[in-house]
Amino acid sequence: MALIDNRPRRCSCRRMNMFYLIDTSGSMNYNGCIDSVNAAMPEIVDILTDISSSNRDQGEIYLSCITFGNDARMLYDRPVAAPDFRWANVRAGGLTNLEAAFRMLESQMHRSSGLNSEDGHLRPAVILMTDGDPDDGWESALEKLQQNRWFREAYKIAIAIGANAGTKMMKRALTKFAEPLDAGGPMTIINISDLTRLHEVVRFVSSTVSRLGSQSTGAARGVGSVGEEINNAVRREFNPVDGVDIPPISGDDRPWW
Amino acid sequence: MKHLSHSSYYCGASHKADGREVQDYAGSLVIPLDDGTEAVVLSVSDGHGSKQHCRSASGSRMAVETCLEVLSAYRSQLNEQECDAFSIHGVGEDYCNDTEKLVREIIALIMAKWSRRVLEHLKESPLKSLMPGARAYGCTLLGAFVSERFWLVFQLGDGACACLDRNGKPCFPVPDDERCCCNVTTSMCSQGVDDFRFVYGSKVPAAVMLCSDGVENSFLSREKLGTEFFVPLIAEIDSKGMAAVKADIAESLPLISERYSRDDVSLAFWTTEENAARLAPALEAIHVTCRKMELQRLKADLDYCTGDINRIEADIADFNDEDENDAAELIRKHSVLATLRRQERELREDIEYLETAIQNFYYED
Incomplete structure (x- = not known):
């Protein structure tokens, strides 16, 4: 028997988990926000399926979706492999219970639930989309989430839908959420004022994160290199685009909020 | 040496x-x-x-x-x-x-x-x-x-x-x-x-x-x-x-x-x-023991996976696909089911592979 015959696993391809946190509060009904999300998701799934099947270097992509309105909900009982994922439209209504979404995400980022296969996980990605000030309580939930090992490692991207001067708490929540922690690199926050761009931004961010995150060793410059590449790609794509703003937050810049 | x-x-x-x-x-x-x-x-x-x-x-x-x-x-x-x-x-x-x-x-x-x-x-x-x-x-x-x-x-x-x-x-x-x-x-x-x-x-x-x-x-x-x-x-x-x-x-x-x-x-x-x-006898013993343990683990995973599949299939049977909410939920359940079936298939292949490998090992001996 040769050494190769000692392998019981037909495939030990590693898994990259993509978590989508989608605001389904009532305000998402205005200006077609929720329709944009519903239109973007099937396209994202197609893109992720292509990336997952072409980039079997190390990354098989799994998707999880958490919606939050009056409460948070796992749309799919378990993480679904990209080729198996079928999107069913969601409706908007209710409050912006970001606290419940953070708590649900935390509960999914354990070996016993969302990250439940034995080994072989790549750094996950969490994409948060929201359009309004969250209800009270999100800060303590985020503090707990930020202690979770997988969340600390995750690439975190915040998409603010139509943030204006009046949505100070949303800006604060997104800034806190997008702190890179152990993923390193700069923070990635995208503010979309032209809502017709939402679809395009969500699609680009998803494909960039999944493509870079599911590749083999990046090691651009040690820690944080992939986070930096994601941020740079987003900046290259959207910085000169009207209606899409990437606020400078790091260093001596004044807080976004 | x-x-x-x-x-x-x-x-x-x-x-x-x-x-x-x-x-x-x-x-x-x-x-x-x-x-x-x-x-x-x-x-x-x-x-x-x-x-x-x-x-x-x-x-x-x-x-x-x-x-x-x-x-x-x-x-x-x-x-x-x-x-x-x-x-x-x-x-x-x-x-x-x-x-x-x-x-x-x-x-x-x-x-x-x-x-x-x-x-x-x-x-x-x-x-x-x-x-x-x-x-x-x-x-x-x-x-x-x-x-x-x-x-x-x-x-x-x-x-x-x-x-x-x-x-x-x-x-x-x-x-x-x-x-x-x-x-x-x-x-x-x-x-x-x-x-x-x-x-x-x-x-x-x-x-x-x-x-x-x-x-x-x-x-x-x-x-x-x-x-x-x-x-x-x-x-x-x-x-x-x-x-x-x-x-x-x-x-x-x-x-x-x-x-x-x-x-x-x-x-x-x-x-x-x-x-x-x-070390040759000890290494062979370690190798076979690990394979048997792996086989047991895969069988437990398969049981768990099959249980999940059965539960989701039972859930699906209770849905009314003419109801709009149920229809959306059905799409999601079928997505999860497809992933679980894929995992079940891979587990069965792995189990078959390991069982054959363990049998062959004793046969070669």
Whole structure:
């Protein structure tokens, strides 16, 4: 028997988990926000399926979706492999219970639930989309989430839908959420004022994160290199685009909020 | 004591598909010592391979050659070390005795010589882009020295060092660097001496293997790298001989890359003829026991998966697909079901494979 015959696993391809946190509060009904999300998701799934099947270097992509309105909900009982994922439209209504979404995400980022296969996980990605000030309580939930090992490692991207001067708490929540922690690199926050761009931004961010995150060793410059590449790609794509703003937050810049 | 060592590196399946060169490198040498015995030095390096590391194939080759050269030069000092049976030094820890200070000196010399070679190479053929030069040569490094009375393994970046203890049990003694997680690694191009971690001691293990992450990532865990690869590799030496083992590695490593990690694969290992013969029965027992345990685990996973499938199928039967909410929920349930069925299929294939392998093992005996 040769050494190769000692392998019981037909495939030990590693898994990259993509978590989508989608605001389904009532305000998402205005200006077609929720329709944009519903239109973007099937396209994202197609893109992720292509990336997952072409980039079997190390990354098989799994998707999880958490919606939050009056409460948070796992749309799919378990993480679904990209080729198996079928999107069913969601409706908007209710409050912006970001606290419940953070708590649900935390509960999914354990070996016993969302990250439940034995080994072989790549750094996950969490994409948060929201359009309004969250209800009270999100800060303590985020503090707990930020202690979770997988969340600390995750690439975190915040998409603010139509943030204006009046949505100070949303800006604060997104800034806190997008702190890179152990993923390193700069923070990635995208503010979309032209809502017709939402679809395009969500699609680009998803494909960039999944493509870079599911590749083999990046090691651009040690820690944080992939986070930096994601941020740079987003900046290259959207910085000169009207209606899409990437606020400078790091260093001596004044807080976004 | 007859030392047995070998090193090899192969182009990864994804590299072949993209027309990229192999960016791993590995080497091993048997070197004479002043006391009439011999020592072995091993090294493995994995070039990062992305666009900004466009010369990492050269970087990894230089790293391995420099490592073997420096370890060979320090052979006498290393062999004469008086130290504890086993010591571990993590990233950033103080160098607390003469042996650790010597290791630091060796690593510093390797890094300095590597940097000098990189600069010379850059001078001979400058980069067209304005990127910092050394970054183009980015790579990891694993190095080992083994004699009858002393051993040392050091590591910067990802990859693994597997050892067999004197009972043949696999272990991974080099401490982890938490920065080398998921798909990110520390590197010769951006880190310093204090970023290395190492193990050393007077209680020499029965076998040592260094490998790149292309080999390590082909296994779902380090434990499996030990029991499914390193243990059978050393067991094979006694039953088939070293020449057959080398031929098996040449056949199996490219296939492992093709079927699993798809990355470049490289390894260097050492044992002795005496250790291989003494441990052969224990290694076979470990190998078979691990397979049986794996089989049990897969069967438990399959039960769990089948239970989930049954529950979701029962849920689906209760839905009314004319109701709009139910219709959306049905789509989601079917997505989950498709993934679970895929997992169930793979588990069944794995179980069948393992059952056959265990039967064949007893049949061959």
